[in-house]
Amino acid sequence: MIVDECHRGSAADDAARRKVLEYFGSATQIGLTATPKETKDVSNIEYFGDPIYTYSLRQGIADGFLAPYKVVRIGLDKDLDGWRPEDGQRDKYGQLIEDREYNDRDFDRNLILEQRTEVVAEKVTEFLKSTDRFSKTIVFCENIEHAERMRQAMVNANPDLAAANSKYVMRITGDNEEGKAQLDNFIDPESVYPVIAVTSRLMSTGVDAQTCKLIVLDRRINSMTECKQIIYVNNVPVAVVTERVQYIDESGKLITESLKDYSRRNVCAAFASLDDFLTAWNHADRKAAILDELAAKGVFLDELAAEVGHDYDAFDLICHVAFDQPPLTRRSGRRK
16 A cells, blocks of 8 residues: 555544554555654654655755755744734724734734735745746745735736736635636746746645745644634734745755854865865865865855855855955955
């Protein structure tokens, strides 16, 4: 028996799928998953045993099957600090808002801050404008209603391209036949439209979007709570207060320290001192071989150059970041 997505039903003792597997316990059962679960309540290993084969994220990227990525974390003030209504405050329909502290567990479930959706759409648009506005993009929302609000917010944030083609932004959810009909076009590398697909859960698994460049998570991915009663509030300002870019290391885990500190540590692990690095550099037949070695250890020279300064060559960039040498620009005339 082949059990795909085995982290779902089969990993929990009380799951319905587990009962089916136990019924066919005499069969050889092979579980497949890209997201194994190991918690006190759910365990793939407890049922299937230790993995007989693993294929890491990093290896998948190196082999060309998966795309390298970086994570941009955006912190909104109301998400980080919460929000509490003023005494006697009412929503846009005149209903009295319950006086309590609301946080990101509430937003777009039982409380809607309309300006929050607008800020997210504007931030996504800002990113696309700085890269490529025709980069295929998936925006994951809390639910279908949230997805529709986000679709409209993305249209409002991109009035020129949305007016030029109505398929520039589309909601692709289970209840939307027009959107679902465009799913094949979204994942087709030869099709320009749709560009931005706004969804909730329809596209969370099993969609091979090879040309997708941006994935936006505007939802809590560790909670499946569904709320029926929703408050709308349209006069609460929301602002971006933090923005952080993170990369993945050679094991496929997010780098939590600064890119500069992480790079320094990896360079120093390969070369104990500046003299060691200079000796290796000056005796290398191919300077690119040293750069390739550092790249394999997780030294992101392009990203590091963007953070430190674009006008430094690789040699001076490494000397500056790892060994605190004053960087010389290409215009200084020194080349190594």
